[in-house]
Amino acid sequence: MDRDPRFKSGDGYLDAVYEPVPNSYDPSPDLFHWKKRHWITVSVDTSALMLEVWSLNQNVLDDFIQEAREFYLKRSVPPPEIIGSDSLLVAGTFESDDISYTWILEYLQSQNIMTDVVEFNFSTQQSAAGWSPKGKKETIHALPSSSSVHRFRWRSHWVQVNLYRDSQITIRFHSCDKSVLLDFIEAARLKYNEAAISRVNVHLTDGYANWGRVVAKSRRSFSTLILPDGIKETLLADIQEFTENEQWYAFAGVPHRRGYLLYGDPGTGKSTTVHALAGELGMEIYFVSLASPGVNNHTLGELFHSTPSHSILLIEDIDCAFPLRDDLSDEVASRDGYRETEMAEHRSEVTLAGLLNILDSVVSQEGRILIATTNHIDQLDPALIRPGRIDVKIKYSLAVDAQLENVFHRFYPGDKDPANPSGVQSGGGLTVSELEALAHEFAAAIPHSKYSIAQLQGYLLAWKNNPRGAVQGIPAWIALQEMEAAQAVRRGRREVNPSVGGDTADTVHGGDD
Ligand SMILES: Nc1ncnc2c1ncn2[C@@H]1O[C@H](COP(=O)(O)OP(=O)(O)OP(=O)(O)O)[C@@H](O)[C@H]1O
Numbered sequence: 001m002d003r004d005p006r007f008k009s010g011d012g013y014l015d016a017v018y019e020p021v022p023n024s025y026d027p028s029p030d031l032f033h034w035k036k037r038h039w040i041t042v043s044v045d046t047s048a049l050m051l052e053v054w055s056l057n058q059n060v061l062d063d064f065i066q067e068a069r070e071f072y073l074k075r076s077v078p079p080p081e082i083i084g085s086d087s088l089l090v091a092g093t094f095e096s097d098d099i100s101y102t103w104i105l106e107y108l109q110s111q112n113i114m115t116d117v118v119e120f121n122f123s124t125q126q127s128a129a130g131w132s133p134k135g136k137k138e139t140i141h142a143l144p145s146s147s148s149v150h151r152f153r154w155r156s157h158w159v160q161v162n163l164y165r166d167s168q169i170t171i172r173f174h175s176c177d178k179s180v181l182l183d184f185i186e187a188a189r190l191k192y193n194e195a196a197i198s199r200v201n202v203h204l205t206d207g208y209a210n211w212g213r214v215v216a217k218s219r220r221s222f223s224t225l226i227l228p229d230g231i232k233e234t235l236l237a238d239i240q241e242f243t244e245n246e247q248w249y250a251f252a253g254v255p256h257r258r259g260y261l262l263y264g265d266p267g268t269g270k271s272t273t274v275h276a277l278a279g280e281l282g283m284e285i286y287f288v289s290l291a292s293p294g295v296n297n298h299t300l301g302e303l304f305h306s307t308p309s310h311s312i313l314l315i316e317d318i319d320c321a322f323p324l325r326d327d328l329s330d331e332v333a334s335r336d337g338y339r340e341t342e343m344a345e346h347r348s349e350v351t352l353a354g355l356l357n358i359l360d361s362v363v364s365q366e367g368r369i370l371i372a373t374t375n376h377i378d379q380l381d382p383a384l385i386r387p388g389r390i391d392v393k394i395k396y397s398l399a400v401d402a403q404l405e406n407v408f409h410r411f412y413p414g415d416k417d418p419a420n421p422s423g424v425q426s427g428g429g430l431t432v433s434e435l436e437a438l439a440h441e442f443a444a445a446i447p448h449s450k451y452s453i454a455q456l457q458g459y460l461l462a463w464k465n466n467p468r469g470a471v472q473g474i475p476a477w478i479a480l481q482e483m484e485a486a487q488a489v490r491r492g493r494r495e496v497n498p499s500v501g502g503d504t505a506d507t508v509h510g511g512d513d
Contacts, residue, residue: 264396267454309367
């Protein structure tokens with residue numbers, strides 16, 4: 001008897017289909033009493049199973065199949081391994097160069113499956129993905145080695161996971177309902193975002209135009225950023241305003257993109273700002289260095305294109321990428337011989353024209369936030385930093401008054417400071433007003449606009465828990481800095497002109513007169 005399928009596939013499982021019995025079918029049947037009411041014979045051969053219900057009521061067979069189906073759905077034994085991809089079951093593949101791979105990997109990790117795995121690949125690379133020894137700080141993490149297969153129950157469905165080492169995950173559901181797969185992906189994405197609240201993910205390029213490895217860094221509080229008043233608040237508000245006003249951009253016919261340039265002396269907090277901003281805004285950082293091998297106009301275009309919106313594309317030290325003009329002229333080169341050598345070392349395959357094209361390109365993601373950093377804004381071509389490409393420029397300077405006091409307070413917050421609930425670094429047993437006075441003294445003893453926060457932090461690290469010592473040690477430290485700076489200048493001169501050799505060279509010059 002050939003009948004239309006009767007069972008609905010709302011749960012995603014295949015419908016039961018009634019087929020005519022083949023002529024050659026002749027297995028020896030088994031008879032059993034179902035529900036103490038109906039006799040059923042079952043005949044099984046290698047390819048088919050035939051049921052005969054000893055009743056004139058056709059519903060008995062339907063009921064029996066329905067019950068078998070429910071039994072199958074609820075069973076605790078995993079279904080057989082699914083091999084190949086020609087099955088009717090719904091499947092999804094996640095490649096390691098896409099962020100969804102990380103969502104799925106971390107989600108699988110959180111589901112506490114793969115307990116039967118005995119072969120691992122270990123890595124000490126910083127990452128949130130992978131299995132770490134329980135209770136230990138994540139210094140090492142493991143992934144099941146190549147081609148492992150795992151089956152587990154997710155919500156009411158059986159799932160099969162094929163993990164191909166570091167490159168691909170395939171998920172197959174024992175269902176043909178696509179929405180189950182989409183629900184699974186959404187659950188993984190939400191879980192990932194939840195966990196990301198305490199960290200910032202930095203995506204790095206794999207050298208072949210793809211975003212590859214993800215480095216998870218712990219989130220840096222915005223309050224630890226020490227900048228002159230108003231700078232960080234203004235920057236944060238500007239980005240928030242940008243992300244919330246997509247419709248305005250569409251209405252005004254302006255591409256929904258924004259570029260920021262953070263420029264200024266080394267160690268003044270440019271990279272730290274990007275890191276803290278990403279944490280504050282719940283965004284991920286996509287980091288590319290234009291001077292990296294393999295990064296050229298083509299690969300950079302691809303990377304721009306595949307950077308998701310609502311994330312930060314960070315280009316650090318953008319000036320290292322190319323000389324002032326693509327054709328570095330003699331005039332520019334001779335202006336600063338030292339710089340010429342530095343540029344030759346870092347010469348990028350990305351050209352200025354190429355970068356301008358990419359920045360303006362229509363294939364660039366909408367909602368893109370680009371942040372570039374440089375120590376040498378004067379080396380950048382004006383075309384690169386015109387509005388539309390770079391909309392906001394922020395200067396980072398060496399530490400001034402308020403910053404000096406601020407960095408001191410960060411190191412010695414005082415035991416009772418509410419901003420220091422952990423009490424990690426104390427105020428050395430001093431009262432809040434004593435620490436205030438020392439912070440003033442510290443700021444007064446250091447010349448303004450001469451040292452970076454990074455330098456000062458380096459100094460203060462040597463005086464952990466000893467704020468008085470830190471203030472008293474300042475004159476000696478400054479003397480040391482000045483001596484080192486003078487030596488560096490002499491070394492720089494020698495590199496440009498080897499005939500100039502510190503004290504000896506001065507004497508030679510003296511002889512020339
Ligand atoms: N303004 C700042 N606020 C808080 N920490 C800072 C600040 N400036 C520097 N630091 C500290 O100094 C270190 C170096 O800072 P960062 O890398 O952000 O400097 P940078 O301006 O990006 O330097 P470069 O131009 O050399 O890349 C970081 O560890 C950071 O903690």
